[in-house]
Amino acid sequence: MAKILRINMNDLSYKWEEVPSKWETLAGRAFTSTIVSEEVDPKCHPLREKNKIVISPGLLAGTKAPSSGRLSVGAKSPLTEGIKEANAGGLTATKLGRLGIRGIVIEGMPKGNDWYSIIISKDKCEIKVTNEYAGLGLYDLTTKIWKDYPNKPGIIGCGIAGQRLSKAAGVFGNNIENTDPGRYAGRGGLGAVFGSKRIVTIITDDSEGKAPEPKDSDKFTESITKLREALRAHPVTGKLKDDKGKPFGGLANYGTNILQNIINEAGGLPTRGFKSGRFEGAAKISGEAVHEIVDKTREKFGDSAEGRYGHACHPACVMRCSNVVPYEDTGKHHVGPLEYETAWALGTNLGIDKLQDVAELNRLCNDLGLDTIETGNTIAMFMEAGVIDFGDGQAAIELLKKAYDEKSIEGRLVCSGTKSAGEALGVTRIPVVKGQALPAYDPRPIRGIGVTYATSTMGADHTSGYTIAAEILGVKGKVTDPRALDKAELSRAFQSTTAYIDSSGYCLFIAFCILDNDDGFAGMKGSVDAFLGKDIDVTEYGLAVLKKEREFNAKAGFTNADDRLPEFFYTEPLPPHNVTFDVTDEELDMVYKDL
Amino acid sequence: MKIRVKLYATLRAHAPKNTDIGEEFIIDVDDNSISGVLKNLGIEEELAKIVMVNGTRVVNYGASLEENDLVVVFPPVGGG
Numbered sequence: 140m141a142k143i144l145r146i147n148m149n150d151l152s153y154k155w156e157e158v159p160s161k162w163e164t165l166a167g168r169a170f171t172s173t174i175v176s177e178e179v180d181p182k183c184h185p186l187r188e189k190n191k192i193v194i195s196p197g198l199l200a201g202t203k204a205p206s207s208g209r210l211s212v213g214a215k216s217p218l219t220e221g222i223k224e225a226n227a228g229g230l231t232a233t234k235l236g237r238l239g240i241r242g243i244v245i246e247g248m249p250k251g252n253d254w255y256s257i258i259i260s261k262d263k264c265e266i267k268v269t270n271e272y273a274g275l276g277l278y279d280l281t282t283k284i285w286k287d288y289p290n291k292p293g294i295i296g297c298g299i300a301g302q303r304l305s306k307a308a309g310v311f312g313n314n315i316e317n318t319d320p321g322r323y324a325g326r327g328g329l330g331a332v333f334g335s336k337r338i339v340t341i342i343t344d345d346s347e348g349k350a351p352e353p354k355d356s357d358k359f360t361e362s363i364t365k366l367r368e369a370l371r372a373h374p375v376t377g378k379l380k381d382d383k384g385k386p387f388g389g390l391a392n393y394g395t396n397i398l399q400n401i402i403n404e405a406g407g408l409p410t411r412g413f414k415s416g417r418f419e420g421a422a423k424i425s426g427e428a429v430h431e432i433v434d435k436t437r438e439k440f441g442d443s444a445e446g447r448y449g450h451a452c453h454p455a456c457v458m459r460c461s462n463v464v465p466y467e468d469t470g471k472h473h474v475g476p477l478e479y480e481t482a483w484a485l486g487t488n489l490g491i492d493k494l495q496d497v498a499e500l501n502r503l504c505n506d507l508g509l510d511t512i513e514t515g516n517t518i519a520m521f522m523e524a525g526v527i528d529f530g531d532g533q534a535a536i537e538l539l540k541k542a543y544d545e546k547s548i549e550g551r552l553v554c555s556g557t558k559s560a561g562e563a564l565g566v567t568r569i570p571v572v573k574g575q576a577l578p579a580y581d582p583r584p585i586r587g588i589g590v591t592y593a594t595s596t597m598g599a600d601h602t603s604g605y606t607i608a609a610e611i612l613g614v615k616g617k618v619t620d621p622r623a624l625d626k627a628e629l630s631r632a633f634q635s636t637t638a639y640i641d642s643s644g645y646c647l648f649i650a651f652c653i654l655d656n657d658d659g660f661a662g663m664k665g666s667v668d669a670f671l672g673k674d675i676d677v678t679e680y681g682l683a684v685l686k687k688e689r690e691f692n693a694k695a696g697f698t699n700a701d702d703r704l705p706e707f708f709y710t711e712p713l714p715p716h717n718v719t720f721d722v723t724d725e726e727l728d729m730v731y732k733d734l
Numbered sequence: 735m736k737i738r739v740k741l742y743a744t745l746r747a748h749a750p751k752n753t754d755i756g757e758e759f760i761i762d763v764d765d766n767s768i769s770g771v772l773k774n775l776g777i778e779e780e781l782a783k784i785v786m787v788n789g790t791r792v793v794n795y796g797a798s799l800e801e802n803d804l805v806v807v808f809p810p811v812g813g814g
Contacts, residue, residue: 374744374781375812386744393743395813400742400756404806406789422756426813427743431755460813479813605814611791612812613783651812715789 141241141351144264146257148336149188149247151266158241164671166198168224168641169684170242171213175222176687178244181694185217185328186304186335192245194235194295194341197644201236201351202359204666205367207644208233208453210295210312216327218306218513218556219573219598221692225329226602226641228452228461229312229322230293231341235259236644237348248336254302256340258288261347272339273302276506276543277320280340281313288342291317296340298508300542301330305554307517308334309510315454318445319463319475321501322452325510326600327575328556354672362669366649366662367457373652373659375614376458379449390460390648391449393426395479398607399487400425402580405611406715408483409581411490411529412519413570416581416713420492424482428494429462440470450475458648464498474502480601483579484515489522489535496532503539509554514539516557516576524564568707573598573697582704583713583720585610590630590722594702594730596688602647604634614654626722627729634730635681642684643667686734699728735766738804739775745782745809748775758804768795771805784808 143156165173171193183189192214199207210232216223235243238261249255254273258265272280277298284294294313298320301308308330312322333339353359370376377388386392399421402408406416422428433446446465463475477498485500486492500518504511518535521527527534541550552560557576561569570577575598582589587606592599601607606629608614640647645663653659668674692701708720738758741749750759763774772782772795785792786806787799799805 374783374810385747389743389809389811390813393811397743397811398813401784401808401811404740404742404786404789404808405791422754425755427746427755601814607814608812611784613810614812648812648814651810 141239144240144243144259146243146245146264146266147247148245148249148255148338151249153264153266164673164675166241166642167195167209167211167644168213168226168638169680170195170642171211171224172222172684172688174242174244175213175215176691179215181215181691182696183215185215185220186331188248190215190332190335192329192332192336193242195242196232196235196240198642198667199644199670200232201234201348202353202670203350203455204363204645205370205455205457206646206649208455209644209646210324211641212310212324212329214329214332215695216329217331218328219575221573221598221695221697222596222688223327223329224597224641225310225324225326227310227312227322227324228456228646229295230315230453231295231312231343232644233454234293234343234345234348236351237345238343239348239351243341245336245338254337254339256342257338258342260344269339274299277311277508278506281317281320284340284342285317288344290344290346293343294340296338297330297333298506300508300554301334302339303545303551303554304331304334305551306331306556306559307509307513307554309508311505311508314475315451318472319505321475321505323510325512327597330508353670355669358669359666362662362665365658366666369656369659369662370457370649370652373656375651376648379459388458390458393430394448394460394462394476396426396429396477396482398479398579399482400427401611405584407581407585407611408487409577409579410487412488412523412568413577413581416584417715418487421487423492424486424494424497426479429464429477432465432467432494433462436465436467436470444470445472446470447475452476456646458646460648464494467495473498474505477501480579481511481515484512488515488519490530491532491535493532496536499536500539503536507542507554512578513556513576514553516570517553517555517560520557520561520564520566520569521553523566523568526564569705571599572704573701575599580607581713582708583718584716586720586722587626587629589704589708589720590626590727590730591634593704593727594630595634596685596692603637604630605637605647605650606630606633608633608650608654612651614651627726631730634685635678638681638684639677642680682734689731689734702727735763735799735801736760737763737766737771737799738802739771740804740806741775742806742808743811745777745807748777766799768792768797768799768805771799772807777807781809782807783810
């Protein structure tokens with residue numbers, strides 16, 4: 140029977156609760172958003188006592204379902220002041236699933252200046268003072284923890300940025316090998332909520348755990364087999380090489396950063412602070428470039444080379460879109476993974492085309508505990524304001540390094556989020572919605588994603604309704620020609636399906652396969668149904684999650700007027716297509732009209 | 735007819751050796767449809783999921799090209 144672990148940081152106590160029957164089908168995002176909406180005061184200060192952190196492994200985490208080990212972290216966001224769910228791979232979801240823990244709810248905040256860690260194992264929880272874990276870079280911290288806890292635990296928590304309550308702070312997670320803290324539930328400043336509760340890490344040891352049991356094991360096995368086969372056979376999600384030994388799976392070979400070139404060619408790649416849709420240096424920092432440097436360093440350094448593609452972000456992953464970028468001169472691990480969003484935020488958007496500079500900026504973010512998308516956009520504000528120049532990688536690295544110095548105002552500002560920094564620096568082109576910075580697709584030529592940015596409950600967030608799949612990549616799902624389709628309808632369809640997938644534990648990227656493959660879709664739905672012993676309607680389940688999130692945001696004070704893009708997207712045409720964002724307010728309001 | 739071409743991801747194997755990532759090359763075709771270009775390059779149509787002509791996606795592979803058009807071809811890709 141799955142349990143809830145409820146931790147009270149006011150008096151440093153905890154208790155185990157049964158999952159109430161009304162929450163029986165909830166996990167992942169559905170679980171975190173339900174608890175936040177039912178238990179957190181929408182008007183509360185997100186970095187004080189009344190906020191709660193809710194952590195939940197997706198429903199199927201810890202089972203053998205392919206690519207099902209995703210983790211949701213929820214709270215009221217200090218960045219958006221609305222509800223937030225951030226999602227990541229890593230080890231912790233799988234381990235929590237194997238311990239039979241549906242969710243962790245962390246309430247209150249302690250008195251005094253101590254820093255704590257929460258240590259979880261089979262039926263056990265310890266809230267421990269770990270002042271020696273605070274103030275460390277996260278590469279050192281994760282290495283130290285695996286020495287202190289030899290059972291190779293999952294680790295999540297906050298770094299220096301979160302400990303200082305900076306709004307660009309993400310929740311880090313260790314990778315499978317513990318060589319990088321780069322598995323981030325990055326968005327919305329949730330690292331700062333950890334910091335506000337004076338929690339540095341949550342350490343999960345599943346050595347006495349076991350895979351959770353589905354209600355209908357035969358149907359479950361049949362469904363996950365169907366899904367696994369569909370994923371493996373698909374050219375996006377499939378295996379590294381085909382039967383003839385040629386590169387096959389796009390994600391396995393080139394990672395998410397396979398998108399750098401296609402979005403660039405489509406003219407929708409935001410360049411130098413959203414001033415152009417094409418970046419002349421895109422190819423140099425693309426997924427293809429990472430593939431090449433990995434191959435090159437492997438050839439040169441042999442077995443000691445640490446660069447990787449086709450790397451799994453969590454134990455059950457079959458798509459393996461993660462990677463490790465090596466140092467070119469030694470072949471050793473520089474940073475992993477370098478994702479599309481990060482290569483864009485810390486590269487393209489800053490006009491930086493040197494892969495090693497982008498990798499270094501990514502490593503610094505991982506070490507400091509920062510969301511790369513928010514931080515890249517924040518550095519762009521410094522460039523927009525003329526403090527440093529677009530394209531100057533070394534200046535960007537020096538600026539970000541100031542964040543290690545707690546007395547440095549520039550260091551604090553570079554961790555404070557795009558909106559805060561942009562306003563402090565006198566910038567008027569600040570690319571945020573509900574306080575959260577835009578990701579790697581310009582909403583002017585790619586308008587469906589603009590509708591998602593504007594209307595998402597999460598602030599500007601591509602993953603919450605990834606219309607790019609239909610608009611650019613030709614993955615249609617049930618929609619017909621996406622260019623003819625109503626953008627609001629498209630965005631809503633993607634937003635609701637996403638909320639379901641974010642709750643199942645499956646990685647969102649299975650969508651590239653299942654939306655075009657009936658067997659894959661049946662495998663996904665069948666496995667969730669067999670696990671719960673219920674027939675769950677995908678769209679209804681997703682819409683119910685969105686409804687709770689919208690209600691929370693409404694009570695927090697959000698109205699339709701917050702579902703808009705910043706003014707410059709409506710007034711400044713973006714080259715090369717020279718278009719503005721022309722979706723009307725009425726169309727935007729259609730997305731949630733009857734919800 | 736001369737057509738400019740860029741190939742990405744798994745399709746780069748069909749470009750001339752030593753072509754850089756994102757570098758265009760020129761082919762000479764008799765059949766000036768997109769299908770003709772793909773055939774010339776040895777790319778199966780089902781793997782040419784996204785074809786852009788001068789920056790705009792084209793779904794009709796029977797469409798005719800003009801001299802010096804830029805054809806960019808991607809296999810099925812996804813990410814984010």
